[in-house]
Amino acid sequence: VQLVESGGGSVQAGGSLRLSCAASGNTDRTYCMGWFRQAQGKEREGVALIGTDGGRIYYADSVKGRFTISRDSAKDTVYLQMNSLQPEDTAMYYCASSSAECTDTMLRQVWLFNYWSQGTQVTVS
Secondary structure: OEEEEEOOEEEOOOOOEEEEEEEEOOHHHOOEEEEEEEOOOOOOEEEEEEOHHHOOOEEOOOOOOOEEEEEEHHHOEEEEEEOOOOHHHOEEEEEEEEOOOOOHHHHHOHHHOOEEOOOEEEEEO
8 A cells, every 4th residue: 555645834823734645556455544743853643533434533632623534435535634723733744544443542553554654744833
């Protein structure tokens, strides 16, 4: 499975960005897909997860009400709409896929995700 993401960039506080992640290859095994981020000097953390066919959606507390994850199964693409961005959202963002179905605990279990994108920088000033 290859994951290619796009949509990062720089934005002022209160602004919005939309990330996209297109999967290719053996996508039959991409049950749980998610977005993670890693700020400089910090550990990678889960942001949002979405299960097969758009069910089983989970968010980190820090982004609830501001970020929305969605999935277009026909296009094998996952999106992350980020609104009301704050400086603390600044990080490298990665999308990832797992052959397991989503559970909320997987937000803290990066080792369960088999495939990762190259990452895209999001900077909020």
